[in-house]
Amino acid sequence: MPPLQLKDYYKTLGVQPSAAMPDIKKAYRALAVKFHPDKNPDNVWSEAQFKEINEAYSVLGDTVKRAKYDDDRWLAGMGSKTSYNDAVTPVWLKNVCVELNNSLAKMDTYRMSQRTLQAYILLILEDAHLGILIQEDNVKINNVIIDELLKATAKLELKYLDAVLKPLMIIAGNNEDAKHQILAYAESRHRDEQRSRMFPYVVLLVTLALCVFMYIYGKM
Numbered sequence: 001m002p003p004l005q006l007k008d009y010y011k012t013l014g015v016q017p018s019a020a021m022p023d024i025k026k027a028y029r030a031l032a033v034k035f036h037p038d039k040n041p042d043n044v045w046s047e048a049q050f051k052e053i054n055e056a057y058s059v060l061g062d063t064v065k066r067a068k069y070d071d072d073r074w075l076a077g078m079g080s081k082t083s084y085n086d087a088v089t090p091v092w093l094k095n096v097c098v099e100l101n102n103s104l105a106k107m108d109t110y111r112m113s114q115r116t117l118q119a120y121i122l123l124i125l126e127d128a129h130l131g132i133l134i135q136e137d138n139v140k141i142n143n144v145i146i147d148e149l150l151k152a153t154a155k156l157e158l159k160y161l162d163a164v165l166k167p168l169m170i171i172a173g174n175n176e177d178a179k180h181q182i183l184a185y186a187e188s189r190h191r192d193e194q195r196s197r198m199f200p201y202v203v204l205l206v207t208l209a210l211c212v213f214m215y216i217y218g219k220m
Contacts, residue, residue: 006076009056009069017070021063028057072103075120076113090133090141096124097148104155118160121152125167133171142171146178150185158193161186 010017013027031053033039040046059065100120133142146168153164165186172178 006073006078007056008073008078009060012052012056013060015060017073021061024057024060028053028061032057068099071099075100075103075116076107088129088132090136090138090145093124093129093133094141094144094148097145097152100124101148101151104152114157114160117152118156118164121149121156121164122167124149125164125171130167130170134173137173139175142173142175143178146171146182150182158189161189 010019013024013031015024015027019027032050035046035050035053037043037047037050059069104117133145149164149168153161156164165182168182169179172182
């Protein structure tokens with residue numbers, strides 16, 4: 001769940017995102033010794049550095065927290081997508097979709113990279129994952145995935161939407177209700193886009209009408 005501006009913990013510890021855990025521990029220990037308050041009494045800057053180092057290590061030194069941070073870091077456009085070791089299953093994919101929306105709910109959508117979000121959603125919907133979902137054919141889980149990813153696309157501009165809807169239709173398969181849901185959502189988004197494009201013209205026409213009315217009324 002990335003904050004407004006995600007900190008680069010790798011930069012804090014001076015290691016690469018691909019660094020192995022022993023290298024992260026080694027870097028942390030060296031920096032902790034260097035900036036420890038006992039070695040830098042009454043040094044406000046060193047104290048601040050020491051806190052930043054410990055914060056970074058509390059995340060990168062925990063494999064679960066690090067994996068989550070790597071995903072948030074990628075979603076924030078701060079680096080490439082890291083690999084994962086979890087077995088890909090329909091349940092795993094469903095959980096990824098839920099977690100994506102949890103993250104988006106806490107992000108500043110005006111600062112978010114639209115292209116990066118689209119790429120992340122398409123990564124979830126890559127062919128290998130679609131194959132797993134089709135093979136398992138768990139309607140309940142597939143419906144949750146569709147629901148969650150449609151919710152996530154609410155943060156996407158319309159020009160990035162169509163590429164996401166196509167694989168969602170594949171997941172829907174023969175589920176007519178799911179297909180109808182996707183198509184209805186697409187139509188709704190297109191109508192909203194048309195309304196937003198027309199809105200400035202409507203405002204202009206209303207403004208002109210008011211000006212004409214005030215002009216005529218002033219002449220009476």
